[in-house]
Amino acid sequence: MAKRKRRVFTPEFKADAVRLCKSGDRTIAQVANDLDLTETALRAWVKRADAQAPKSATSNELTTPEREELAELRRKVKRLEMERENLKKSSNILREGEHVKFAFIDVEKTFWPIQVLCFVLGVSRSGYYAWKARPKSKARTSDEKLATQIEASHKRSRGTYGSPRVHRELRARGIRVARKRVERLMRQQGIAAKRKRRFRRTTDSKHAHPVAANLLERRFDVDLPNTAWVTDVTYVWTLEGWLYLAAILDLYSRRVVGWATSETNDRELALQALRSAVNSRKPPTGLLHHSDRGSPYASADYRAGLERHGFVASMSRKGDCWDNAVAESFFATIKGELIDHENYVTRACAIASIADYIDNFYNPVRRHSSIGYVSPIEFELILLQSNKLSA
Structure with a gap:
């Protein structure tokens, strides 16, 4: 068998081969196979290139923005290591800190060359590839x-x-x-819940209408549906102007049983929400209806609507938002989870978005902490099922 003729490679060829190895897309063995080289020779080239490169060369070639990003990488890794400082040392060959760094490199290699990441984090490329090849625990x-x-x-x-x-x-x-x-x-x-902004009130209690006594007295836990409702109004900004949202919730399940929207915050808006709730629930007489002292709820038309259905009116004390905490909590939730994260072009867009949130998420899906982390509809269905079993 004829002996293979010794090949001579130019410095440019060697440099390009080393770049392929350091790109992070393939291992040294894969690059050697693709270029018809021996793995031993290619590893020697990589080792020689690493030895010839000044230790600070990678850092010196970076621009100021790149240095700032690298500094941010260092801070991220430091935070990750601090989170794990109380964990027991791994029984693996790798220390916990190295595992964190290699895992971080694996995520960030899409944005930075592996060589740069290894330099920043103070680990070897060979160590990273050994970690990568090691079976997962x-x-x-x-x-x-x-x-x-x-x-x-x-x-x-x-x-x-x-x-x-x-x-x-x-x-x-x-x-x-x-x-x-x-x-x-x-x-x-990096998974977190949407953050809620501070909730602002819209109540205008400066009016001459009669005010009902606070009969609810913060008794927010009731035993049956349609025993007590709470209601309030909030505002939503759109590029067409303000949109006001009135909602009524059943205290038993925290379900939104009626809601309405309008360009103005007036008694008609409150009455639309009331009609919506009555039509969907058809509650018995004697239901306790609690609101703030706002003029829409204290108006003669609204009081007449409550009397027509046999509801008992209750109102919060002046300036005490905790008396209507459940209604205000709902508005804080819908704003924090939906409204504050949207830019509504029209009022129609806002209405469609709110309807989708209430009808398709809040009532049937969203887990509520005060009712055992089930949804309002599920909580009511559990009651119905238990009544059937006990009947």
Whole structure:
């Protein structure tokens, strides 16, 4: 068999081969196979290139914005390592800190060359590839699977759930997991609930209408549906101007039983919400109807509407928002989970968005902490089912 003729490679060829190895897309073995080289020779070229390159060369070639981004990378990794400083050391060959760095490189390699990331984090490229090739531990595999389920649950909640509701959602789907583990994985994946802005009141209590006594007295937990309702009004900004939203909630299940919108905050808006609630629930006489002291609810027309249906009026004390906390909590929720994150061009767009949130998410899906982390509709169905079983 003829001996293979010794090949001579130019410095440019060697440099390009080393660049392919350092690009992070392929391993040294893969590059060697693609270029018809021996892996030993290619590794020697890479090692020689690393030795010849000044230690600060990678950093010096960076622009100021790139240095700032690298500094941010260092800060991120430091935070990740601090979160794990109380964990026991891994029984694996790798230290916990190295595992964190390699995992971080694996995520960020889409945006930065692996060589740069390894330089910034103070680890070797060979160490990263060895970590990459090592079979995943059972704990890591389990965490990755659970992280996918957590992300899916968060998406189903329209990005509104924090760790308590995500934990309940997973448990409801038969996934047994500790809440602290859910918190840790959500923190690592950067998954968080939408933040709520400070809620502002719209009540105008400066009027001459008669005011009802506070009969509810903050007794927000009732035993049956259609025993007590609470109502309030809030505002929504659109590019066409303000849109006002009136809503009525059943205290038993926290379900929105009626709502209406209007360009003006007046008694007709409040009456539309009342008609909506009565038509959908057909409650018995004697129902306790609680509101703030706003002029729409104290008006003669609204009081007449309550009397016509046999409802008993109750109003919050002056300047005490806690007396109507359930209604205000709903508005804080819908603003924090929906309205504050939207830019409505028209009032019609806002109305459609609100209808979708209430009818397709809040009432049938969203888990409410005060009723055992089930949805309002599910809470009412549980009551109906228990009544059938006891009958």
